[in-house]
Amino acid sequence: MVDMLYCKDLHEPIECVKSKPKNMSDANWTKMNRKPIGTIRQWVDESINHHVSKETDAQVLWKKLESLFEKKTATKKAFLIKELVNMKYAEDVSVTEHLNNLQNVINQVATMGLNIEKELLALL
Known part of the structure; x- marks a missing residue:
C-alpha cells in the first residue's frame, strides 16, 4: 500500500x-x-x-x-512460523499461486523482524 x-x-x-x-x-x-x-x-x-x-x-x-x-506480538510471530512450516502444496493450486502464498508469509515474517536463513527456507 x-x-x-x-x-x-x-x-x-x-x-x-x-x-x-x-x-x-x-x-x-x-x-x-x-x-x-x-x-x-x-x-x-x-x-x-x-x-x-x-x-x-x-x-x-x-x-x-x-x-x-502490524502488531508484532509473540503470538503473531508464532502463528506465522507455524503457517510457514505447515504450508503444503495442494494439487488444485497452481505452482505460481503456491509460491506467491509462500513468499507472502515469508515477507510477513520478515516484517515482524524475524530473520530466516536461506538454508532453512530451502528446506521448507
Whole structure:
C-alpha cells in the first residue's frame, strides 16, 4: 500500500509529522489529505471498515491500520512460523499461486523482524 501511495504521489499527508506544511492553504491540505484516505479505503475489507470509515486524517487512518495489522506480538510471530512450516502444496493450486502464498508469509515474517536463513527456507 505504501508503494501505491508513493507511485500516486499521495504519501505526504501520511508522512507529515504533525500537520500541514506552512506554505500550503487549508483547502489544498484538506484535498491533499483526502486523496490517500480514498485510495486506502478502496483496499480496506468491509469487515474492518467500521474502524476507519469516519477518519478524515490520513496519518491517523494509517496509524489505526498499522495498530490493527502490524502488531508484532509473540503470538503473531508464532502463528506465522507455524503457517510457514505447515504450508503444503495442494494439487488444485497452481505452482505460481503456491509460491506467491509462500513468499507472502515469508515477507510477513520478515516484517515482524524475524530473520530466516536461506538454508532453512530451502528446506521448507
